[in-house]
Amino acid sequence: MYLYYTRRTTMLSEKLKKALNEQINKEFYSSYLYLSMASHFDANALPGFASWMKMQAREEWEHGMKFYEYLYEAGSEVQLEAIAKPPVKFGTPKQIFEETYKHEQGVTASINALFELAKAEKDPKTEVMLHWFINEQVEEEKNDRDILDMLDKVGDSHFGLLQLDQQVMARRAAD
Numbered sequence: 114m115y116l117y118y119t120r121r122t123t124m125l126s127e128k129l130k131k132a133l134n135e136q137i138n139k140e141f142y143s144s145y146l147y148l149s150m151a152s153h154f155d156a157n158a159l160p161g162f163a164s165w166m167k168m169q170a171r172e173e174w175e176h177g178m179k180f181y182e183y184l185y186e187a188g189s190e191v192q193l194e195a196i197a198k199p200p201v202k203f204g205t206p207k208q209i210f211e212e213t214y215k216h217e218q219g220v221t222a223s224i225n226a227l228f229e230l231a232k233a234e235k236d237p238k239t240e241v242m243l244h245w246f247i248n249e250q251v252e253e254e255k256n257d258r259d260i261l262d263m264l265d266k267v268g269d270s271h272f273g274l275l276q277l278d279q280q281v282m283a284r285r286a287a288d
C-alpha cells in the first residue's frame with residue numbers, strides 16, 4: 114500500500130510558477146524544432162549539420178530539465194503541456210541558420226522577460242538561477258552567427274558547403 118504526502122509548495126509566486134512552466138515548454142519545443150532540422154539535413158546528405166542540430170536538440174532538452182529541476186528545488190511543481198508540431202519543410206542551410214538565429218533571439222527575449230518578472234516578484238533565488246541562462250543565450254546566439262558568417266563565405270559553392278559540413282561536425286564533437 115502506498116502512502117501519499119502532499120508536498121509544501123510555497124516558495125514561488127503564482128506568476129513565476131506559470132512562466133517557468135511555460136519556459137519548460139519553450140525549451141522542449143526548441144529541442145523538437147532542432148531535431149526536425151536535423152532530420153532535414155540528414156535527408157539532404159549533410160551529416161555534419163545534422164549532427165550539430167542533434168546536439169543542439171539534446172542541449173535544449175537539458176535546458177528544459179534545468180527548469181524542471183529548479184521548480185521542484187524551489188518547492189513548486191511541474192505541469193507539462195503539449196509540445197507544438199515543428200515545421201518539417203526547410204529551405205537552404207543559410208535559411209535554416211537564419212531561422213535558428215531568430216528563434217534563439219526569441220528565447221533570449223523570453224529569458225530576459227523571466228528575469229524581469231523575477232525582479233518584479235522580488236525573487237532573488239530565481240534571478241540567480243536565470244544568470245546561467247542569460248550567459249548561455251549569449252553563447253547560443255554567437256554560435257548561430259558564426260555559422261551564418263561561414264555560410265556567407267561559402268556562397269553558392271557545393272564543395273565549400275561539403276567542407277563546412279565536415280568542419281561543423283568536427284567542431285561540435287569537440288564542444
Ligand code: FEO
Pocket residue numbers: 140143172173176217220253
Ligand atoms: Fe535553450 Fe537555445 O535556448
